[in-house]
Amino acid sequence: MSGNRSIRITGSLLLTVAIVALVGPWASPYDYATTNLENILAAPSLRDMHLFGTDDLGRDLFVRTMLGIRVTLLVAIVASLVSLVIGVTYGALAGFVGGRVDAAMMRLVDTLYALPFIFFVILLMVAFERNFLLIFVAIGAINWLDMARIVRGQTLSLREREFVEAARLTGVSTLRIVFRHIAPNLVGIVVVYVTLTIPQAILVESFLSYLGLGVQEPQTSLGALVDAGVKHMEGAPWVLLVPASLLALTLLCFNFLGDGLRDLFDARHTS
Amino acid sequence: MLRYTLLRILGAIPTLLLVIALAFLMVHAAPGGPFDDERVLPADIEANIQAHYHLDEPLPQQFLRYLSGLLRGDLGPSYRYHGRSVGSLIGEAFPYSLQLGAMAMALALVIGIGAGTAAALRQGTVFDKVVMGFAMTGISIPVFVIAPALVLLLAVKLQWLPAGWSGVTGMSRYVLPVTTLALPQIAYIARLTRASMMDVLSRDFIRTAYAQGLGTATVVRVHAMKPAMLPVLSYMGPAIAAILTGSVVVEQIFAIPGLGESFVRGALNRDYTLVLGIVVFYASLIVFLNLLVDILYGAIDPRVRYR
Numbered sequence: 001m002s003g004n005r006s007i008r009i010t011g012s013l014l015l016t017v018a019i020v021a022l023v024g025p026w027a028s029p030y031d032y033a034t035t036n037l038e039n040i041l042a043a044p045s046l047r048d049m050h051l052f053g054t055d056d057l058g059r060d061l062f063v064r065t066m067l068g069i070r071v072t073l074l075v076a077i078v079a080s081l082v083s084l085v086i087g088v089t090y091g092a093l094a095g096f097v098g099g100r101v102d103a104a105m106m107r108l109v110d111t112l113y114a115l116p117f118i119f120f121v122i123l124l125m126v127a128f129e130r131n132f133l134l135i136f137v138a139i140g141a142i143n144w145l146d147m148a149r150i151v152r153g154q155t156l157s158l159r160e161r162e163f164v165e166a167a168r169l170t171g172v173s174t175l176r177i178v179f180r181h182i183a184p185n186l187v188g189i190v191v192v193y194v195t196l197t198i199p200q201a202i203l204v205e206s207f208l209s210y211l212g213l214g215v216q217e218p219q220t221s222l223g224a225l226v227d228a229g230v231k232h233m234e235g236a237p238w239v240l241l242v243p244a245s246l247l248a249l250t251l252l253c254f255n256f257l258g259d260g261l262r263d264l265f266d267a268r269h270t271s
Numbered sequence: 272m273l274r275y276t277l278l279r280i281l282g283a284i285p286t287l288l289l290v291i292a293l294a295f296l297m298v299h300a301a302p303g304g305p306f307d308d309e310r311v312l313p314a315d316i317e318a319n320i321q322a323h324y325h326l327d328e329p330l331p332q333q334f335l336r337y338l339s340g341l342l343r344g345d346l347g348p349s350y351r352y353h354g355r356s357v358g359s360l361i362g363e364a365f366p367y368s369l370q371l372g373a374m375a376m377a378l379a380l381v382i383g384i385g386a387g388t389a390a391a392l393r394q395g396t397v398f399d400k401v402v403m404g405f406a407m408t409g410i411s412i413p414v415f416v417i418a419p420a421l422v423l424l425l426a427v428k429l430q431w432l433p434a435g436w437s438g439v440t441g442m443s444r445y446v447l448p449v450t451t452l453a454l455p456q457i458a459y460i461a462r463l464t465r466a467s468m469m470d471v472l473s474r475d476f477i478r479t480a481y482a483q484g485l486g487t488a489t490v491v492r493v494h495a496m497k498p499a500m501l502p503v504l505s506y507m508g509p510a511i512a513a514i515l516t517g518s519v520v521v522e523q524i525f526a527i528p529g530l531g532e533s534f535v536r537g538a539l540n541r542d543y544t545l546v547l548g549i550v551v552f553y554a555s556l557i558v559f560l561n562l563l564v565d566i567l568y569g570a571i572d573p574r575v576r577y578r
Contacts, residue, residue: 111286113509116557118516119534119550123297126538126546203413210415210520211535223415230419230524234427244416251411259407 007260010253017250021069030060032067033218041236052242056232064220065243069250071221075135076201080194082140083201087147088190092178094148095155106152109145117142118204125213135214139204143197150193151186158182188265196258199251206247222247275569283562290554291341295334298543324348346548351540357548360533365552367529371521372514374449379456379510384503386457387464388491394469402461409458414517418451418524435526448525452517456510463502471499497571504568508561515553 025032029049036058044053044061052061094105121138128134158164159182167177206223208214215221222243229240312320321327325336340347346357390402425447426434433444471477472495480490519531526532530549537545 107282116512116515116550116553118519119553120294120297122534122538123294123546123550126541127297127300127543199411206413207415207516207520210413211523212539226415226419230415233419233423237423240419240423244420248408248412248416251413252408255407255411 004260004264006256007264010257010260014250014253014257017069017246017253018073021066021073024066025063028060028063030063032059032063032220035059041232041239043236044238044242053236053238055228055239059218061239061242065222065225065246068220068222068225068243069246071215071219072202072205072223072247072250075132075139075205075215075221076198078136079139079143079201079205080197082136083142083144083147083197084190084194086141087144088151088183088186089178090144091148091151091153092155092182092186095152096159096174096178096182098156098159102152106149109148113145118207121204121208122211122213125208132215135205135208139201139208142204143200147190147193147197150189154186154189155182158185192258192261192265195254195261199254199258202247202251202254222250272569276566279562279565279569283558287555287558290558291338291551292334294547294550294554295337298547299330299333324350341551346551347544349542349545351537351542351545357545360545361530361548361552364528364530364533367527368515368518368522368531371445371448371452371518371527371529372511374445375452375456375514375517376510378449378453379460380503382453383457383460384464384500387461388468388496388499390461390465391468391472392487392491399465403465406458406461409454410462412455414451414455415520415524417454418447418521421447421451422524435524436528437526444525448521448527451524452514452521455517456514459506459510459513460503463506464499467502468495468499471495501568501572504564504571507564508557511560512557515557 028051036054038058039048039050039054040056040058042048042050042054042058044051050060050062052065055061055064090105090109094102121142124134124138155178164177164181167181172180202222205214205221206226209221209223210227212224212227214223217224225243226240226247229243233240318327325333328336337347344358346361349355349357349360352360386402386406390399393399422434425432432446434447436444468491477490477495480494485493515531518529519535521527522529522532523535530553534546534549536542537549
């Protein structure tokens with residue numbers, strides 16, 4: 001299939017969304033926190049510059065949605081980086097050390113795959129003071145399993161190569177071989193799987209925010225906006241439909257982009 | 272096979288212990304006790320409450336007490352519902368979640384495998400592309416977006432189905448929640464089935480089967496289906512976890528008094544014993560079901576047993 005075209009289309013769509021989310025709020029006369037109780041749940045209109053209407057406190061939905069996109073993307077990208085660090089380190093070590101250690105480490109990954117991590121994250125969110133750092137780490141900590149598997153497989157084949165042999169013979173330490181010689185060769189495949197991790201992180205973040213356990217008011221994210229939208233969907237459907245469709249669009253784009261990149265770079269997946 | 276089964280059962284025990292310990296520690300490491308946010312109590316009453324729930328004991332002792340309670344099937348008292356045990360609260364709520372989950376899983380398997388197989392047989396056609404497009408959409412759109420959208424369309428605008436469970440009886444109330452819960456899994460299973468079916472269909476033994484003059488239907492049913500289902504079988508573990516997670520949202524939206532709803536309510540109320548109990552219950556359920564899948568896998572595919 002025309003992988004290149006789908007990469008271009010979804011890539012530029014995502015870029016557009018990101019740029020509008022960054023720049024858009026400046027062009028609007030409203031900010032994300034100012035309430036206006038005389039103009040609640042207004043329908044979208046060009047006349048008073050409420051492009052997406054207003055929410056149940058009269059706040060401008062366009063600016064809030066853009067803020068939501070920013071927060072969602074930020075959380076997802078940072079969380080993916082967290083899972084990248086954990087996954088690459090774990091997978092590279094398992095693959096490089098090999099043998100029983102590798103078997104045990106991968107058995108642990110298999111086990112963790114089946115656990116209801118999200119329940120732990122909810123527990124974490126309720127038990128501790130919520131802040132961005134906790135959200136990043138919590139979401140990152142549940143999405144590293146795929147990365148660990150992929151990286152381990154790749155490392156297994158890399159470690160038999162001559163340059164690794166040479167490094168080992170000259171007495172380079174294991175940790176240094178992993179970070180200086182193996183890791184750089186994993187970049188391509190890692191980029192692909194980060195692209196596929198981002199939508200998963202977005203899902204978790206919006207799930208938490210939807211349950212009211214994510215970012216706190218007046219900050220917002222796409223999940224929190226959907227949650228707010230559900231409460232008013234009968235009278236003011238746009239309050240739900242705008243953030244919901246943007247969330248769906250973003251997720252769809254990332255998934256298609258990741259799939260396209262994988263077809264391009266990961267030889268094992270090209271049919 | 273017996274050795275394999277026993278090894279798998281033995282392997283599940285440390286997993287379970289690890290999960291229980293993790294959940295237990297997390298709940299107990301939480302800053303502030305479960306009774307902190309109410310009005311300030313006199314010190315001696317506070318101490319009495321602490322003693323009543325054994326919160327004054329050292330942590331390892333509390334953990335051992337909890338474990339020995341678990342062995343007897345006792346999950347402890349609820350912190351918020353006075354006089355109720357966590358076990359009885361779970362027992363009340365779980366049947367709803369079980370019904371929803373089982374129906375959603377059955378629906379996902381039937382439609383997912385059917386659509387995936389059909390797409391694999393018509394590779395590259397418009398049909399294939401449409402199915403895969405739908406599947407990608409199903410994977411991408413979260414349950415909490417699908418559910419309100421369906422409610423808005425089918426319940427509020429068209430009024431074909433009830434929007435929630437309050438005051439509704441009969442089968443119609445299951446349609447929206449089960450569909451919502453099943454959609455992402457249908458999508459995953461369809462993609463998985465298509466990929467693995469395509470892989471199997473390109474093998475030599477399938478060519479042999481065709482060469483013997485068998486029709487497509489027979490080749491798929493008799494020869495291709497079993498090997499193609501192995502990846503789907505190993506996806507069952509994550510699928511069950513995903514359905515339980517999705518159930519949290521679906522139960523909220525449709526006001527279903529199931530376990531997911533209890534979990535969120537318990538979490539927001541800081542009813543730590545209830546939340547801990549539900550996590551332990553779900554984790555045990557998942558570990559147990561995974562064990563079943565593993566054993567089933569070993570029974571179907573002999574190669575797995577000797578790895």
